Amino acid sequence: MMAPSEGLQKKLYSEILSRIKESDMEIPYQRGKYMYYSRTEKGKQYRVYCRKLNSNLAKEETILDCNALASGKKFFSLGLMDPSPDSRFLAYTTDIDGFREYTLFFKNLVTGKNFIEKIPCVRSFAWSADNKTIFYVTEDQAKRAHKVWSRVLSERSSEKLIYEEKNKRFSVYVELSRSHEYVFITSSSSSSSEVRFLRADYPYGKCSLFRPRKKNIKYYMDHGKDYFYILTNDKGKNFRLIKTRTAAEKKDWCQMLPHRKSVMLDNIEVFADFIVLHERKNGFPRLRLLDLRTGNAREIHLKEMARTVGASKNFNFTTDCYRYEYESYVTPETTFEYCLGKSESTILKRRAVGRDYSPKQYTVDIIKAKANDGTLIPISMVYRSDLKQAHPQAFLLNGYGAYGYSNDAYFSVPRLSLLDRGLIFGTAHIRGGGEFGKKWHEQGSLLKKKNSFTDFIACADALFAA
Structure with a gap:
C-alpha cells in the first residue's frame, strides 16, 4: 500500500533527521555540590545521565546510562530519577514492558553499584532529609496510586505503611518540598483533595492532616522558610494563594493572591525569597514572580502569544534566578534564566534545528x-x-x-x-x-x-x- 510513496518516505526521513542534533547535551544544573546533566550520543536511542563535582571542568561521572539499561529489552522507559539530598544515592524507576508499571531501583553513586532491593508498581517517591529513608507510593491492580510507604535503604524490615487511600476515586502522590523541610502526601480526585505532611528530618514522625477533604474543594501545599503556602479553590474555581504558619485554624490564613475570574492560577513554585506563579490569561500561559521581600509581582516577558512555557530544573531553594522552558510553533525548545536582580531573561540553550531553519x-x-x-x-x-x-x-x-x-x-x-x-x-x-x-x-x-x-x-x- 505504501510502496508508491517509498521515495517520499526516504526523503522525509532524511529531511527530518538532518534537523535533529543527534549528539547533544542539556544545560547543567546545580543540585547540592554537583552539576547534573544528560546527553545524547549519535546512533544511540536513549539518554546518558551524568554529573560533575562543583564545576563543568571536573571529571564526568555517569550516574545512569539508559542505553545499557535498555540493552536486550524489547521496551524501555525511564520514569522518575532523583539523587538523595547528600548526593550519595540514586533512586530511579523503569518500565520494561510498556504497561506503565514502573519498578523502583536504588544505586550507590559512590561505589557505582545497584542495591539488590527493588520495589514494583511505584508511582512516585521522595527522599527524607536523613538521606537513607525513602517514601514511595505503590499502585493497586487498577493502576491507582493508593499506598504510601517508608523504608530505610537495605533494611526491608523497616518498611512501614504510612497511609492508605481507600476511596477508589482518589489517588496519592508524595513529594519533598524544595526547602527540604517537609514531605507532602497529596490525595486527590477530579473534584477534591487533601494533604498530609511530616517533617523531612524526622521521617518516622506522625503525619498531620492540613485540612480534611471537602466536596468540590481542592488545595495543594508547598513550604518556604516560616510558612506553608496553599493553592486553593475555596473562594473560586480559578484558585487563590494563601499562607499560614500553622494548619490549625483557618482564621490564621493570610491571603496573598485573591481569586480572579479572568486568570487561572495553575501552579506555584516556592523559593526562599520568591514564588513563581504559573497562570493562564486570555487563553495562554504566563509566568509571574512574586517577591516575598517586597510583596511585588512581576511578569516575565514572553514575546509570542501562542506558546508553551513551564518550569525547567530548579532545585536550589535559596537562588535569586529561575530557569524556565519555552517554545512555540516557530521557536524551538529554549531554556531561559530569569534573575530578579536584572529583571530580564537570558537564553542558556536553544535546540539546534539545522543550518537552514529560520x-x-x-x-x-x-x-x-x-x-x-x-x-x-x-x-x-x-x-x-x-x-x-x-x-x-x-x-x-x-x-x-x-x-x-x-x-x-x-x-x-x-x-x-x-x-x-x-x-x-x-x-x-x-x-x-x-x-x-x-x-x-x-x-x-x-x-x-x-x-x-x-x-x-x-x-x-x-x-x-x-
Missing part, C-alpha cells in the same frame, strides 16, 4: 470562530509565509478539549516538512480544555461535553469560510 520564514496567526452559543473559540495556526495562497489550501486542524488539559502551541521538527510543502497547521482551543480556566473546562465536560465537538466543527467551518 523562524522568519513562518507566520503565526490567531483567529476566533463563533460557536453555536456565540462563544468565541481561538484557533492558533502556523504556515510558511511565502507559500500562503489566496485560494483553498491544505489545513491540518487538531484539537483536544478534555480533562482541563490546555493544548498549547509547541515546536515540532517533523511539522516543518509539512509547512515547507504548503500545508497550514492549526489548533482549535475548544472547550473542555483548560485554556481559559476551570469554567472553560466545565463548559466542555459531563452534560456539556457536546460543546467540545460542536466547537471543533465551528472552527473548521470558520476556516472554510475564511
Whole structure:
C-alpha cells in the first residue's frame, strides 16, 4: 500500500533527521555540590545521565546510562530519577514492558553499584532529609496510586505503611518540598483533595492532616522558610494563594493572591525569597514572580502569544534566578534564566534545528470562530509565509478539549516538512480544555461535553469560510 510513496518516505526521513542534533547535551544544573546533566550520543536511542563535582571542568561521572539499561529489552522507559539530598544515592524507576508499571531501583553513586532491593508498581517517591529513608507510593491492580510507604535503604524490615487511600476515586502522590523541610502526601480526585505532611528530618514522625477533604474543594501545599503556602479553590474555581504558619485554624490564613475570574492560577513554585506563579490569561500561559521581600509581582516577558512555557530544573531553594522552558510553533525548545536582580531573561540553550531553519520564514496567526452559543473559540495556526495562497489550501486542524488539559502551541521538527510543502497547521482551543480556566473546562465536560465537538466543527467551518 505504501510502496508508491517509498521515495517520499526516504526523503522525509532524511529531511527530518538532518534537523535533529543527534549528539547533544542539556544545560547543567546545580543540585547540592554537583552539576547534573544528560546527553545524547549519535546512533544511540536513549539518554546518558551524568554529573560533575562543583564545576563543568571536573571529571564526568555517569550516574545512569539508559542505553545499557535498555540493552536486550524489547521496551524501555525511564520514569522518575532523583539523587538523595547528600548526593550519595540514586533512586530511579523503569518500565520494561510498556504497561506503565514502573519498578523502583536504588544505586550507590559512590561505589557505582545497584542495591539488590527493588520495589514494583511505584508511582512516585521522595527522599527524607536523613538521606537513607525513602517514601514511595505503590499502585493497586487498577493502576491507582493508593499506598504510601517508608523504608530505610537495605533494611526491608523497616518498611512501614504510612497511609492508605481507600476511596477508589482518589489517588496519592508524595513529594519533598524544595526547602527540604517537609514531605507532602497529596490525595486527590477530579473534584477534591487533601494533604498530609511530616517533617523531612524526622521521617518516622506522625503525619498531620492540613485540612480534611471537602466536596468540590481542592488545595495543594508547598513550604518556604516560616510558612506553608496553599493553592486553593475555596473562594473560586480559578484558585487563590494563601499562607499560614500553622494548619490549625483557618482564621490564621493570610491571603496573598485573591481569586480572579479572568486568570487561572495553575501552579506555584516556592523559593526562599520568591514564588513563581504559573497562570493562564486570555487563553495562554504566563509566568509571574512574586517577591516575598517586597510583596511585588512581576511578569516575565514572553514575546509570542501562542506558546508553551513551564518550569525547567530548579532545585536550589535559596537562588535569586529561575530557569524556565519555552517554545512555540516557530521557536524551538529554549531554556531561559530569569534573575530578579536584572529583571530580564537570558537564553542558556536553544535546540539546534539545522543550518537552514529560520523562524522568519513562518507566520503565526490567531483567529476566533463563533460557536453555536456565540462563544468565541481561538484557533492558533502556523504556515510558511511565502507559500500562503489566496485560494483553498491544505489545513491540518487538531484539537483536544478534555480533562482541563490546555493544548498549547509547541515546536515540532517533523511539522516543518509539512509547512515547507504548503500545508497550514492549526489548533482549535475548544472547550473542555483548560485554556481559559476551570469554567472553560466545565463548559466542555459531563452534560456539556457536546460543546467540545460542536466547537471543533465551528472552527473548521470558520476556516472554510475564511
